[in-house]
Amino acid sequence: MPSETALPEGPFDGRLAFDAALRAALDAAARKGWREIVLSDPDFADWPLGERTSIAALQAWAASGRSLILLAEGFGVFDRAHARFVEWRRLWSHIVEARACSGSAAPAVPSAVWTPSWSLHRIDPERSRGVCSHQAESRRALRERLDECLRQARPAFAASTLGL
Incomplete structure (x- = not known):
């Protein structure tokens, strides 16, 4: 994993560019010591969250006092497409908050x-x-959109399933 990946600035076009920007962000998180990260998508189906490099970057970032907020309409794809992320989320459940924002009155999840x-x-x-x-x-305009979704969201994507 490159340690000096610069964060992109400006427009991007295409899946490869999106994936590269996301990987650069996850890599930068640990290097820059970001206290909070918000990942938002209607379903995260095409995000590279299950890749080893993504998990290694999140592992390097994760620490006490850090916070990762996941916002989606639903999290059904995670067990199928992002198994490594699901396991990482179980280990770091104390810093990960997952919220679902869906319904006819809910704003569109960016x-x-x-x-x-x-x-x-x-x-x-x-x-x-x-x-x-x-x-x-x-960043401020994007955060306002995210906060509007978060206000109407409910807890989702439990770290573990308790049962009898």
């Missing part, structure tokens, strides 16, 4: 990554087109 100093907003998820930015105004 496909995005928000951090205290950088953001990625996939404006056209079907074609994986969007924009990355270090600009405070862009």
